[in-house]
Amino acid sequence: MLEVAKDYTLELEDIPNFKPEDLSEDQVKRLKQDIAALLKKRDAVLVAHYYVDGHVQDIAHETGGCVADSLEMARFGRDHSASVLVVSGVRFMGETAKVLSPEKTVLMPTLKAECSLDLGCPPDEFAAFCEQHPDRTVVVYANTSVAVKALSDWVVTSSVGLSIIENLNSQGEKILWAPDKHLGRYIQQRTGADMLLWSGACIVHEEFKHQALIDMKKVYPDAGVLVHPEAPASVIALADVVGSTSQILKAASELPHEVFIVATDRGLFHQMRRAEPQKRFIEAPTAGDGATCKSCAHCPWMAMNELKTLKHSLENFDNEIFVEPAMGARAMIPLQRMLDFPR
Numbered sequence: 001m002l003e004v005a006k007d008y009t010l011e012l013e014d015i016p017n018f019k020p021e022d023l024s025e026d027q028v029k030r031l032k033q034d035i036a037a038l039l040k041k042r043d044a045v046l047v048a049h050y051y052v053d054g055h056v057q058d059i060a061h062e063t064g065g066c067v068a069d070s071l072e073m074a075r076f077g078r079d080h081s082a083s084v085l086v087v088s089g090v091r092f093m094g095e096t097a098k099v100l101s102p103e104k105t106v107l108m109p110t111l112k113a114e115c116s117l118d119l120g121c122p123p124d125e126f127a128a129f130c131e132q133h134p135d136r137t138v139v140v141y142a143n144t145s146v147a148v149k150a151l152s153d154w155v156v157t158s159s160v161g162l163s164i165i166e167n168l169n170s171q172g173e174k175i176l177w178a179p180d181k182h183l184g185r186y187i188q189q190r191t192g193a194d195m196l197l198w199s200g201a202c203i204v205h206e207e208f209k210h211q212a213l214i215d216m217k218k219v220y221p222d223a224g225v226l227v228h229p230e231a232p233a234s235v236i237a238l239a240d241v242v243g244s245t246s247q248i249l250k251a252a253s254e255l256p257h258e259v260f261i262v263a264t265d266r267g268l269f270h271q272m273r274r275a276e277p278q279k280r281f282i283e284a285p286t287a288g289d290g291a292t293c294k295s296c297a298h299c300p301w302m303a304m305n306e307l308k309t310l311k312h313s314l315e316n317f318d319n320e321i322f323v324e325p326a327m328g329a330r331a332m333i334p335l336q337r338m339l340d341f342p343r
């Protein structure tokens with residue numbers, strides 16, 4: 001396996017220090033009532049990611065929307081009959097919804113919600129990189145811009161990435177992978193595929209710490225350890241289950257443990273506690289030896305999806321996502337390959 005020399009990991013100063021506003025119970029109740037009424041009035045459905053605020057997840061469930069990983073969000077939005085999709089997550093998720101449903105209006109609570117993986121893979125530099133390696137099949141993670149997807153042969157999410165690379169490897173394909181180096185390395189080790197890696201990282205998952213997790217396991221020796229594959233290899237090595245958000249949720253229900261240490265964004269804890277109220281879920285440590293704690297296990301961009309901004313976008317029909325049609329059509333090809341891939 002080859003590696004890319006240049007590092008596209010974001011610096012601390014590039015990451016917003018966003019703190020969501022605290023709301024009273026009464027404010028939450030009223031905002032949720034207003035949002036439910038606006039969704040109806042606008043013929044809209046709310047499609048939310050597992051990492052956003054728990055109240056936003058709840059209102060999505062209560063109004064017939066969905067709370068899911070990025071693959072299921074894309075499918076749900078495409079297949080739903082509503083003419084307006086309100087995507088609560090980060091910008092690439094809104095863009096993907098628009099590519100899959102160009103005839104629908106796609107709104108987001110904010111257009112400032114970025115992703116360090118998307119920001120760390122500028123389309124021009126990525127295009128030049130692909131041109132240097134024309135013999136490789138280009139596989140990009142869903143956490144990328146439409147422009148980067150349009151340069152690829154395949155788009156994958158963390159729930160299907162392993163199976164798709166396994167399949168490509170069995171056909172003798174050499175892979176150019178972007179942008180997450182940890183996920184790429186994990187898949188390379190599991191499949192043995194020939195993968196050239198871009199060098200981006202998720203600022204949330206990269207912060208989980210190996211030694212601090214070993215120390216925590218000593219305190220909770222019977223706990224199961226669930227790790228997202230965007231975490232560093234040394235943390236993945238300590239996992240009982242490595243998987244995407246939906247795979248982690250499934251493991252939390254199916255494994256017999258009563259306590260789990262979980263290395264992913266703490267937004268997912270809302271659904272884990274909802275599904276398994278009798279079990280205990282503990283955040284894997286982001287502190288300890290070598291800690292810089294950029295995010296403390298919560299994505300600052302996901303945190304921007306608040307009830308107030310959600311209501312505002314529905315009320316004013318703003319924060320609409322636009323995708324240039326020709327580029328959207330090009331990005332649709334690798335996205336459709338992923339959606340058609342048998343699971």
Ligand code: SF4
Binds near residue numbers: 090143301
């Ligand atoms: S948690 Fe990481 S991968 Fe997910 S949106 Fe935030 S920065 Fe991107």
